[in-house]
Structures are given as structure tokens and as C-alpha cells.
Amino acid sequence: MMGDVAEILIHSDQIQQKVRELGGQITEDYQGKRPLLVGILRGATIVMADIMRQIDLPCEIDFMEVSSYGSGTTSSGVVRILKDLEEDISGRHVIIIEDIIDTGLTLSYITRALRTRRPASLEICALLTKPSRRKVDLDVRYLGFEIPDEFVIGYGLDYAGSYRNLPHICVLKPEVFQGTPT
Ligand code: XMP
Numbered sequence: 001m002m003g004d005v006a007e008i009l010i011h012s013d014q015i016q017q018k019v020r021e022l023g024g025q026i027t028e029d030y031q032g033k034r035p036l037l038v039g040i041l042r043g044a045t046i047v048m049a050d051i052m053r054q055i056d057l058p059c060e061i062d063f064m065e066v067s068s069y070g071s072g073t074t075s076s077g078v079v080r081i082l083k084d085l086e087e088d089i090s091g092r093h094v095i096i097i098e099d100i101i102d103t104g105l106t107l108s109y110i111t112r113a114l115r116t117r118r119p120a121s122l123e124i125c126a127l128l129t130k131p132s133r134r135k136v137d138l139d140v141r142y143l144g145f146e147i148p149d150e151f152v153i154g155y156g157l158d159y160a161g162s163y164r165n166l167p168h169i170c171v172l173k174p175e176v177f178q179g180t181p182t
Pocket residue numbers: 043074075099100101102103104105106107150151152153157158159
């Protein structure tokens with residue numbers, strides 16, 4: 001698999017260090033509370049599994065899966081909920097766990113949808129963001145890394161369903177994109 005990789009952008013050691021920092025911040029900020037971590041499937045599965053073990057508090061997890069209508073590689077802002085939460089979030093301290101923010105449209109939709117359910121608080125934790133691509137303002141309380149406008153894979157992020165199990169955040173070789181149906 002590493003043979004398809006052009007460059008390691010963020011090494012797993014750096015990711016683990018950052019996840020420890022973010023988990024530590026969440027632990028401080030939510031003292032005396034019992035946060036509900038909401039992972040966005042499927043990309044956030046790896047960061048969810050790692051970050052929850054760095055949070056030294058009683059907490060629960062839940063998952064949502066969404067799909068954005070549109071061209072496939074860029075978000076349209078129109079989002080469909082494929083799998084909704086199992087938990088009632090009213091009165092809960094909710095932290096959304098996301099792998100990457102690109103335009104911000106997906107998270108903007110999700111936060112609007114979840115606010116209508118009256119959580120006690122709602123914050124966003126995202127491992128990666130591409131600031132140059134942002135189309136909407138988003139208040140991201142816990143942020144891992146800013147990256148340039150490049151398509152990245154690994155640590156939960158996929159290309160055509162593959163590469164999620166790479167331990168590092170990587171850029172693919174251009175020839176991998178050629179002729180591969182998605
Ligand atoms: P928006 O634009 O709504 O998009 O913020 C967020 C979603 O777009 C996907 N995305 C990526 N997936 N490598 C990926 O594997 C990338 O570089 C990338 N950029 C955006 C991702 O599903 C994210 O949830």
C-alpha cells in the first residue's frame with residue numbers, strides 16, 4: 001500500500017501526539033461532565049477510537065453517517081443523513097469528531113441539524129482542516145492540523161474506499177487516480 005504513496009504528510013507519531021493533546025484539552029474542559037462523542041462515519045472511525053482513549057472522563061460514543069449530494073469529490077452543501085444517532089442528545093454535552101474539514105459545508109449542515117435537538121453544548125473536534133477551501137464559517141473548538149489543498153488518505157481517510165488503514169496521513173501518487181473508477 002505504501003507503494004501508492006507519494007508523500008507522508010503527517011507521520012503516525014505526530015498524529016498520536018496531537019490526539020493526546022486534544023484528548024487532554026477535552027478532559028480539562030469537560031471536568032464534571034459526561035460528554036457524548038459523535039463520530040462521523042466512516043472517516044472518523046480511527047480518530048474516534050484513538051481520541052476516546054485519551055479522554056480521562058466518563059463518556060459515551062455514537063455515530064452518524066451522512067452523504068453529500070453532488071459531484072463526488074466536492075461537497076454541495078446538501079447533505080443526506082444515511083444513519084442517524086441512536087442517542088437522544090437533548091441536554092447532552094456533544095462533541096462531534098470529524099476526520100477532515102474541506103469546504104465546511106458538511107459540518108455546517110450537521111451542526112445545524114443537531115442544534116435543533118437542544119444539546120446542552122455542541123463543539124467540533126476535527127483532526128484536519130484545509131483552510132484555503134473553506135466556504136462557510138465554522139467554530140472548530142478542537143483542531144489537529146491545517147493542511148494544504150491536497151487530497152489526503154490514511155488514518156481513516158479513503159480513496160475509493162481504500163487506504164483507511166494506513167497509519168499516516170499521506171498524499172497518493174498521481175498515477176493511482178488515473179483510470180480508477182470510484
Ligand atoms: P466538506 O467540504 O463538506 O467535506 O467540509 C468534508 C468531507 O469531504 C471529504 N474529504 C476528504 N476525504 N481526503 C478524503 O479522504 C481528503 O483530502 C478529503 N477532503 C474532503 C471527507 O469525507 C469529509 O468528511
